[in-house]
Amino acid sequence: MSTLSRPKHIGRNISRIRELRDMKQEALAQALGTSQQTVSAIENSETIDDTKLAEIAKALGVSAEAIKNYSDESILNVISSHDNSTINAINIQPTFNPLDKVVELYEEKEKLYERLIQAEKDKIEYLEKLFKK
CATH class of the missing domain: 1.20.5 (Single alpha-helices involved in coiled-coils or other helix-helix interfaces)
Known part of the structure; x- marks a missing residue:
């Protein structure tokens, strides 16, 4: 088994961030001024040029670096790092x-x-x- 890590699949990261934002491909396509099929092709691409990535990042409301460095594990770590006191602080007592x-x-x-x-x-x-x- 190789110890070399695979390059990040940028298109998959875009797809996950879009889904976390509860955004459909059509909505992202409209924000980018393109078609849903183009967004689908982008999400299936392993690499994307920096200019296009910056446009996509702006449409998703994140930075290009956030897309490049996205991982499901990091999201789970952020969620699990919030302890119950933070969650309970959100509860409003009448x-x-x-x-x-x-x-x-x-x-x-x-x-x-x-x-x-x-x-x-x-x-x-x-x-x-x-x-x-």
């Missing part, structure tokens, strides 16, 4: 008591039902008056 809000909504619903019942009673009363005349 500044109100949720049970109070539930009670408030229930009371509001009761008032609306009472108004609806009163409106129906008024309608029935009005129709009875019309019927008696």
Whole structure:
């Protein structure tokens, strides 16, 4: 087995970054002013000239170096390096008591039902008056 490393497949890196950005080939093609077939051909290419790579990087919102140095392992390392405290810091704790809000909504619903019942009673009363005349 050879100890020499294979050159990075730039097209595959572009494809992975595009997918991580939740971008379709058509969207990237439109940003580059080209066709989806051209983007597909680029993603199947092992090498890309620096000028085209810079255009693609700009369309993807990353640097050309990020595309050249991309690896799935590095992404997994970044994700796994975030500990639970960072994730928990994102959780927002309400500044109100949720049970109070539930009670408030229930009371509001009761008032609306009472108004609806009163409106129906008024309608029935009005129709009875019309019927008696």
